Amino acid sequence: MDDLSQRHALACHVAREAGMLAMEYFCRRDELTVDAKGVQDWVSEADREVESLIRSRLAETFPRDGILGEEEGWQPGESAGYWVIDPIDGTTNFLRGLPDWGVVLAYVEQDQVQVGVTYAPIHELLYSAVRGQGAELNDQPLKRKEEAVAPDSALIYLGFGARNDLPAYKARLDYLYSCNMDQRRLGSAALALARTADGRVDGFFESRINLWDVAAGLLIVEEAGGWHNYIDRPLPRGEKMGVLACDASLETTLMPLFEIRG
Known part of the structure; x- marks a missing residue:
């Protein structure tokens, strides 16, 4: 596989693994330590632990890549690209027991996203894309209908x-x-x-x-x-x-x- 294909495969695997960890926290969310980052802006130990898992998995395979994460910030790398991660997008939904939250990873190179993955664990939906190679939903091709929307x-x-x-x-x-x-x-x-x-x-x-x-x-x-x-x-x-x-x-x-x- 070429570099983007490898990163895509890794991102899909890591998103699913991180989603499983997030689900464990979701099932005991009333026990979580939660801090306020701002007005109606929350972070929990689940966000931090899921991001830590993602960072460690990325570093194992692509140690030279930089990483930008919501909770731990910017970690510069030596390669041409960097990862952008949101361990739990929709934290308020997550903490309140609502289903609409997900794990998000993207790989950026030359100021453009080259690989993108969004995993919604409760819905068991894995969205992914590689630049120039189309998008997928649960490993099946994803394409919007061609008819114009009124x-x-x-x-x-x-x-x-x-x-x-x-x-x-x-x-x-x-x-x-x-x-x-x-x-x-x-x-x-x-x-x-x-x-x-x-x-x-x-x-x-x-x-x-x-x-x-x-x-x-x-x-x-x-x-x-x-x-x-x-x-x-x-x-x-x-x-x-x-x-x-x-x-x-x-x-x-x-x-x-x-x-x-x-």
């Missing part, structure tokens, strides 16, 4: 957190409804992007979000035939991002969401 039949995930501006969020809601689009909040950007890729929803937008939340999902959307605003653009590593991913037919309709500041 705005008045579209369903969009709209992300919001304490770091977002409430008046701007309300304005974006107003805009979506003016286009006759329906919307939801999920609480996991990684799964919102995965569901955009498989066509369960038609798009995802959040104005300020971290790379580890979205890196894998952006590639999965792209390789499944969707569109996102970082296609052919370098990814920022150390700053929050505004992200739009959607069915390609909705790009023009949804781009005004960026014009609403905040």
Whole structure:
């Protein structure tokens, strides 16, 4: 296998192993030590232990790669690329016993995601992609339908957190409804992007979000035939991002969401 194929195989294996560990914690979540990182921003011992497992597995096979993780930060490497990991994306859902959370790994090289994996343990769904080689869901090819999506039949995930501006969020809601689009909040950007890729929803937008939340999902959307605003653009590593991913037919309709500041 070439390097990307090896990294893809490793990422899929590690995501499943990490998902099993996360599930063990999920089943006894009332016993976990939980700390606040900010307003409505939580971290538990499960997040830390799952990230530690992922880091150790990556280092065993690709010790020269850098790693950027949500909980332990940046670890520089000597190779041309680095991993981006979110051990439990959707921690609030996880801690409250809700099913929508997942393990996320991405490999970045030349400022573009080359491998992306999102695993939802409760749903037993493994989404993955390798740049130029398509996307998969549970080892089967994943491709969005080619038919255009009419705005008045579209369903969009709209992300919001304490770091977002409430008046701007309300304005974006107003805009979506003016286009006759329906919307939801999920609480996991990684799964919102995965569901955009498989066509369960038609798009995802959040104005300020971290790379580890979205890196894998952006590639999965792209390789499944969707569109996102970082296609052919370098990814920022150390700053929050505004992200739009959607069915390609909705790009023009949804781009005004960026014009609403905040």
